Amino acid sequence: MSQETELDTRFVFAKAIAQEAGAMALEYFNGRDTLVIETKRDLQDVVSIADRNVETFIRARVAEAFGADGFLGEEYGYQEGHSGLTWVVDPIDGTAPFVNGLPTWCVSIAVLHSGVPVIGVIHVPCDDELYAAATGMGASLNGKTLGLDPSRNLQNAMTGIGCNSYVTPERVGAIVSALLGKGGNFIRNGSGALMLAYVAAGRLVGYYEPHMRAWDCMAGYCLVKEAGGTHLPFPAEGEALLQGHPVLASNQTVYADLLAIHTV
Structure with a gap:
């Protein structure tokens, strides 16, 4: 086969x-x-x-x-x-x-x-x-x-933000503050996988979470890529597959802006 x-x-x-x-x-x-x-x-x-x-x-x-x-x-x-x-x-x-x-x-x-x-x-x-x-x-x-609209950006669309107990409240606050400072707005619905699907559908312009596991993001990453978006690499071979890593996915337009927030 x-x-x-x-x-x-x-x-x-x-x-x-x-x-x-x-x-x-x-x-x-x-x-x-x-x-x-x-x-x-x-x-x-x-x-x-x-x-x-x-x-x-x-x-x-x-x-x-x-x-x-x-x-x-x-x-x-x-x-x-x-x-x-x-x-x-x-x-x-x-x-x-x-x-x-x-x-x-x-x-x-x-x-x-x-x-x-x-x-x-x-x-x-x-x-x-x-x-x-x-x-x-x-x-x-x-x-x-599905196909992503390059005219959507941080200012005219919504961005998904994820958080959990692996990330300090201070870090989450800094992420939200940086996004708001760029004129963006955010949503969190309790499912990182679903918010990644929303990125692929154009309902969200991007999604960022500082610590996610492979089972939360891999399907969403495939969806976003095939819809024309881009994402942060996720180490997924050997022991790295079993560990948590930052997750960032978006349309091509806002990726650099969200990457800057990732490094805040």
């Missing part, structure tokens, strides 16, 4: 499994009052049985269809493969909005080749939206091709 055929096969599969996983997650969301919520690193870092069961479902389906592929998921870690391809999955990105009844959460699925995201699929069950991209195939939202 050629590399192009392998990519096509996995792309079709990723879109289908994202929708199946999203339907499963949506059932949990609609019955969230019965979910047992646990905390991980701190009280804001939450996890539920929904996260774990959705990841288990995706892992099992990928192992059945592509047993030689590697797999990295937020809840159950890394399993090395030997095909040269690795699935990187966040079963529910935006667990805090999820458990609090907000719709800004998603299923994020990427496939990496040599550390580069070659497939990115993000399903947003509450909005019935499927973002999908693969190398050389462009990016789409519910089948409609």
Whole structure:
């Protein structure tokens, strides 16, 4: 099987499994009052049985269809493969909005080749939206091709900003202050993956978070790139794949401005 055929096969599969996983997650969301919520690193870092069961479902389906592929998921870690391809999955990105009844959460699925995201699929069950991209195939939202508008900038559009307990309040304050100082404005909806999808769709002009993990950003990075945007490289080979790194993605117009904020 050629590399192009392998990519096509996995792309079709990723879109289908994202929708199946999203339907499963949506059932949990609609019955969230019965979910047992646990905390991980701190009280804001939450996890539920929904996260774990959705990841288990995706892992099992990928192992059945592509047993030689590697797999990295937020809840159950890394399993090395030997095909040269690795699935990187966040079963529910935006667990805090999820458990609090907000719709800004998603299923994020990427496939990496040599550390580069070659497939990115993000399903947003509450909005019935499927973002999908693969190398050389462009990016789409519910089948409609996405392309970024170079006339959008920090001043006439919104920028997504992410934060977590790995980043000091002072650092977050400096980032927001720098963005406002450039005449920009910001939004944070609790899901970095979803905000990256919004960048690909042109709803946000860019997204920046000083510390993210691969499962939060790889699908979004593929989407933004295929929509015509650009992003900060994410070290994704060896141990670096398992560590947190800065994430920045935007249209071509504002990348330099956001890069300056990154170095503040």
